[in-house]
Amino acid sequence: MEIIEEINRLRKEKHAVILAHNYQLPEIQDISDFLGDSLELSRKAASTDADVIVFCGVHFMAETAKILSPLKTVILPDLRSGCPLANMVTVQDIKKLRSENPDASVVCYINTSAEVKAECDICCTSSNAVDVVNSLPSNTIVFLPDRNLGNYVSKHTSKKIRLWRIWDGFCPTHENLKAEDVLQLKKQYPDARFVAHPECTEDVLKLADKVTSTSGIIKYVKDEPAKNFIIGTETAILHRLKKENPDKNLIPASRQMFCQNMKYNNLESLYESLLNMEPEIEVPKKIRDKAFLTIDKMLKIGRKD
Numbered sequence: 001m002e003i004i005e006e007i008n009r010l011r012k013e014k015h016a017v018i019l020a021h022n023y024q025l026p027e028i029q030d031i032s033d034f035l036g037d038s039l040e041l042s043r044k045a046a047s048t049d050a051d052v053i054v055f056c057g058v059h060f061m062a063e064t065a066k067i068l069s070p071l072k073t074v075i076l077p078d079l080r081s082g083c084p085l086a087n088m089v090t091v092q093d094i095k096k097l098r099s100e101n102p103d104a105s106v107v108c109y110i111n112t113s114a115e116v117k118a119e120c121d122i123c124c125t126s127s128n129a130v131d132v133v134n135s136l137p138s139n140t141i142v143f144l145p146d147r148n149l150g151n152y153v154s155k156h157t158s159k160k161i162r163l164w165r166i167w168d169g170f171c172p173t174h175e176n177l178k179a180e181d182v183l184q185l186k187k188q189y190p191d192a193r194f195v196a197h198p199e200c201t202e203d204v205l206k207l208a209d210k211v212t213s214t215s216g217i218i219k220y221v222k223d224e225p226a227k228n229f230i231i232g233t234e235t236a237i238l239h240r241l242k243k244e245n246p247d248k249n250l251i252p253a254s255r256q257m258f259c260q261n262m263k264y265n266n267l268e269s270l271y272e273s274l275l276n277m278e279p280e281i282e283v284p285k286k287i288r289d290k291a292f293l294t295i296d297k298m299l300k301i302g303r304k305d
Ligand code: SF4
Pocket: 023, 058, 082, 083, 084, 085, 086, 111, 171, 172, 173, 174, 234, 259, 261, 262
């Protein structure tokens, strides 16, 4: 309790806002000022009037907050919080893809570094990927780095998506879910609704009643009049889902859907980071200005779940 009181005191004193992703530890979710998915957190980072943003998520998310709010201090409590998917694409890769596809627009998932975003035409999240692709004048799209999300988008647009043969990015957490796991649970709970994140493999997505982002999953579970739900995304989201739906039975699709990178931030590191105002996230102005345009174009597109 003492540490929570200290965090509360410090956030007030420093005029700080704590933003947390739905995959963070339960205690971090509970203490956050705002809990959401990548798109919701980006919008919040852009609109907050706090002086300090403590970003409880992974590195690319804190970078995105800094790009959108360059005058604010942005802190990531534990710098080990990286994203393996974001690390699967580099600036050199984008340059190569551009030279091989001169007629294409390049769309990057928000799970990319600031340097990569700076080289792309527009970015997207799992909430708005289809809308972003459909908004582009070009008929050919290079989509990266997530092959599963890209494959999902290709099935929901008339545009030609170039990705998986060129690109081989994936989220290890979501690829841990196998179709056999889902089939087994469906046998056990024949009336259950299965809702999956589009970072899951195609085999898994074919079994889903609904494919949607984390905020879409939260909405789906709340709105659907079913009792049993099989949740096909990172298991920490179950904390929020259970709090918001105490009368529903929420079943993780696989206990292997655990992202360690999302669990480095804890109450101790959050407290230390607020106390010392570090580790601070910086993005060089040259990269920031270009990456801002890539993100801002996305934020101007409405969302649908
Ligand atoms: S769940 Fe996947 S995409 Fe999200 S931070 Fe972890 S590795 Fe990256």
